[in-house]
Amino acid sequence: MNKLLKNKLATTAAVLSTLLCSTNVLAAKEVTIGYQGMFNPMKYAIDQKMVEEKTGYEIKWRKFDSGARAITAMAAGAVDMTVAGSSPIASAASNGVDMELVWVMENIADAEALVVKNGSGISSPADLKGKRIAVPFVSTTHFHMLFALEQFGLGEKDVKLINMQPNAIMAAWQRGDIDGAFIWDPALGSIKQDGSVLITSKQLSAWGKPTFDGLISSKTFASENSAFVTEFISVIADVDAQYRDNKETFSPTDPMAVSVAKLAGGEAEGVVEAMSLYEFLDVDTQLSCQWLGCGVEGGATQALQATSEFLLKEKKISALQPDYSVFVNPSYAEALQAQ
Known part of the structure; x- marks a missing residue:
């Protein structure tokens, strides 16, 4: 084997080694995500490891009994992203927790x-x-x-x-x-x-006080992992669409119903009725003025503001933020819409 060929082989081996190491680093990247027991299509994505497959991240899923506990974990840096209701999200925003709403999981209805x-x-x-x-x-x-x-x-x-x-x-x-x-x-x-x-x-x-469940992220984590956040919500959007498209024939034997019952608790028979009570929003609706869009005039921002005002009146928080739109970030949904 001549010297030139040996050098080419050595260079090729070095490149392959670097690529393999990079792949291993990406695959090993960890994120901790919290969820609650609501009956929604996201449980199917969790059970089937769709997010891991889509992103290559290693995900540690943590189940919380309430949004308040999920928010406490985020404030302590114990989770990078989590699902919580609009009331605990409003409380977190009012208390200055480093987080932002990136997706509306469901209109509670x-x-x-x-x-x-x-x-x-x-x-x-x-x-x-x-x-x-x-x-x-x-x-x-x-x-x-x-x-x-x-x-x-x-x-x-x-x-x-x-x-x-x-x-x-x-x-x-x-x-x-x-x-x-x-x-x-x-x-x-x-x-x-x-x-x-x-x-x-x-x-x-x-009567004027809407509530919803939302996916929030640490602002630091989201800014450093923007592609992951977009890919994550794309998975949620896909399973939501799968449910909406098959809502009329959705049954307890559907794999999604089985997964939801498994992760949320309860029986698959109860999942069908429970999920029919929610409204799962597509990306265009997410970005409308009713929800994540339109800045300070947007529905999600207004809901956080109104909820916080009510919590202040009830002495559940000590002060209001001057601008709740800074806790709503539609950019990841916009990136998904542009795909």
Whole structure:
């Protein structure tokens, strides 16, 4: 073998070694992402490892019982991205947590509701007075519970609000410790079996205080991993579209329903009804003025502002931010739309 050929082989080997090392570094890059027990298509993507396949990142998924706990983890730097409700997101923004909303997971609509227990003596809003109502504090249902009381002409002192996580709510319901709860699935579906819906978040949103679940990211992480964030939300957009396209024939045996039940908890039979209560938005709707678009005039920004004002009134936060649009970043959805 001549000297020139040896040098070419050595150079080729060095290039291949560098490429392999680069690939290994990319594959080994880690991100920690939080999620909650809402019934949505994202659970299918998690179960089938679609995000890992799309991005090449190693993902550590963390499940949280409430948005408040997810936000606490983000504030502590324990997660890079997480799903949370608009109320804890508003609280985080007001408290100056380094995060931004990058995608609206779902318009909550009828998927969160105030259910009162059969035999509790509650048949109208006025009957709530003196009753024990469970709700996870600083959640979207907490925000809507307080707003509902305001609309009903009741104060927090009129109702015994109890801070409980979803699993604790189901246990307390079975024991007869509470008269009602404002919650989401799978707890919602469980307590509906022995209760009736007094009001849902869809009606309260129509009265001027909308709520949603959102995907937020550490601003630092998102800026340093912008391609990942866009690819991640593209996976969510794809499974959302798959659900919307097959909503009429969606059944408990559908692989998506099985995955959602597996990760969120509950039975696949309950997934079909629960998911039908949400509205999953396509990218064009995401970027409309109703949601991520239009800066300070955008719906998501306005919702965070209104929620924060309500939380301040209820002394759940200490101050407001001058501009909530800085906590809404549509650029990743825009990048997806441009693809």
